[in-house]
Amino acid sequence: MRKVKVAVIGAGSISDMHMQSYQNNEKAELYAVVDFNEERAKEKAEKFNARTYYCRLEDVFANEEIDAVSICTWNNTHAEISIAALNAGKHVLLEKPLSTSVESALEIEEAVKRSGKVLQVGFVRRYDTNAQLLKQFIDAGDLGDIYYAKASCLRRLGNPGGWFADKERSGGGPLIDLGVHVIDLCWYLMGCPKVKTVSGNTYNKLGNRANVKNLSFYKAADYDPGKNTVEDLANAIIRFENGASLMVDVSYTLHAKKEELSVKLYGDKGGAEVEPQLSIVTEKHDTILNVSPQIDKLSFDFKQGFQNEIDHFISSVLGEKETLSPVQDGVEMMKILCGIYESAQQGREIEY
Numbered sequence: 001m002r003k004v005k006v007a008v009i010g011a012g013s014i015s016d017m018h019m020q021s022y023q024n025n026e027k028a029e030l031y032a033v034v035d036f037n038e039e040r041a042k043e044k045a046e047k048f049n050a051r052t053y054y055c056r057l058e059d060v061f062a063n064e065e066i067d068a069v070s071i072c073t074w075n076n077t078h079a080e081i082s083i084a085a086l087n088a089g090k091h092v093l094l095e096k097p098l099s100t101s102v103e104s105a106l107e108i109e110e111a112v113k114r115s116g117k118v119l120q121v122g123f124v125r126r127y128d129t130n131a132q133l134l135k136q137f138i139d140a141g142d143l144g145d146i147y148y149a150k151a152s153c154l155r156r157l158g159n160p161g162g163w164f165a166d167k168e169r170s171g172g173g174p175l176i177d178l179g180v181h182v183i184d185l186c187w188y189l190m191g192c193p194k195v196k197t198v199s200g201n202t203y204n205k206l207g208n209r210a211n212v213k214n215l216s217f218y219k220a221a222d223y224d225p226g227k228n229t230v231e232d233l234a235n236a237i238i239r240f241e242n243g244a245s246l247m248v249d250v251s252y253t254l255h256a257k258k259e260e261l262s263v264k265l266y267g268d269k270g271g272a273e274v275e276p277q278l279s280i281v282t283e284k285h286d287t288i289l290n291v292s293p294q295i296d297k298l299s300f301d302f303k304q305g306f307q308n309e310i311d312h313f314i315s316s317v318l319g320e321k322e323t324l325s326p327v328q329d330g331v332e333m334m335k336i337l338c339g340i341y342e343s344a345q346q347g348r349e350i351e352y
C-alpha cells in the first residue's frame, strides 16, 4: 500500500499533535517537517522520525513525492501557504482559523475549487468522539429543532503571547483563537444555519497579565510577554435566518474565579451539553430526564480529537470519506468572526 506522504509546515506548539497523529496512522508517512526556524524543524523531524526537514516552503511545494501538508503556522500566513500548496497539487489540512479576513478566506475557497484537492479546516472539535456521538442523536431528531445555543470559553490567565498577542499576525485575540472552536461546534451541531445578524463587544482591559506568578498556561513557541495588541474578552449574539440564536463569550484573561468551558444546545424536544460534560436532557412521561451517556470520557479528549481529525483527513485524501470540515464552512466562520469584530468596532449590529 502506498502511504500518503505528509509535510507538517510550522513546527511550533500544536504541530506535535499533528505529527504524533500522522505517526499513528498506518496509511500516512510523516515525510518532512518545515519551519523557517531551522533548529526547530530539525529537532521535530528527529523527534517524530520524519525523513527530512526544510526551511523553505518552495522546497516542499517542488517535491513531487509530498502528497499533502498540514499547515500549523501563524494565522496571517494561512491563506498564502494554503493557496501555494493547493496550486502545487498538495492536499491541505489547515489549522483554524481559515485565515484572518473574509477576502482571503474566499481566495482559499477559489484555490480549492481550481485545484480539485481536499482542504480540511482544523475544526478539531467536530472530530471529537462526543461531538460525533451527540450529532447522531441530533440527526435522529432527539433534540428536535435547535433554537438556542450558548458557549463560553473563559480563560482567567491564558494569553499565549508571541504572534497570538500580535493582531497583525493573529487577526485578533480570544475570539478568533478560542471563539472559533466553540462557535463552530455550536453552529455545526445546529446544522450550519445561515447567519442573519451578529452583534458583538470586545474589551481590552487587562492586557496579558504577564505579571501573574505561579499559574501555568498554553504558550506559543516564541512566547514573548512584552507586546499585546489583541482583545482580552469578546462576547456576541448571533442570529440565524431560521430564527435560532447563539450567545458566546470568550476570554484570554478575566477576573473570573475559575476557567470555564461550556457548550450547550437547546431544542424543542430536548437539550444537550457537550462541555463541561456530555449530557442530554429530555422529557418522558411528564418527567424531565438528564441522560448521562456511559462512555469512557465525558469531555473533550485533546489527543483523540486530533487523532480522529488526522485519520479523517488521510481517509479524505484517499477518497474513502468526505471531510467533515470543508473550506466553505471555514469561510462562513470567517464571516461570523469578522462580523463580530466589525460590530464591536462600530458599536452596532451587522446584517448579512
Ligand SMILES: NC(=O)c1ccc[n+]([C@@H]2O[C@H](COP(=O)([O-])OP(=O)(O)OC[C@H]3O[C@@H](n4cnc5c(N)ncnc54)[C@H](O)[C@@H]3O)[C@@H](O)[C@H]2O)c1
Binding pocket: 009, 010, 011, 012, 013, 014, 015, 034, 035, 036, 037, 040, 057, 071, 072, 073, 074, 075, 077, 095, 096, 097, 122, 124, 162, 163, 177, 219, 220, 221, 222
Ligand atoms: N486546533 C487547535 O486546538 C489549535 C491549538 C493551538 C493552535 N492552533 C493553531 O495552529 C497554528 C499554530 O499555532 P501554535 O500554537 O503551534 O503556534 P507556534 O507559534 O507555537 O508555532 C508556529 C510555528 O510556525 C512557524 N512559522 C510561522 N510562519 C511560518 C512560515 N511562513 N513558514 C515556516 N514556518 C512558519 C513559526 O516559526 C513557529 O515555529 C495557529 O493557526 C493556531 O491558531 C490550533
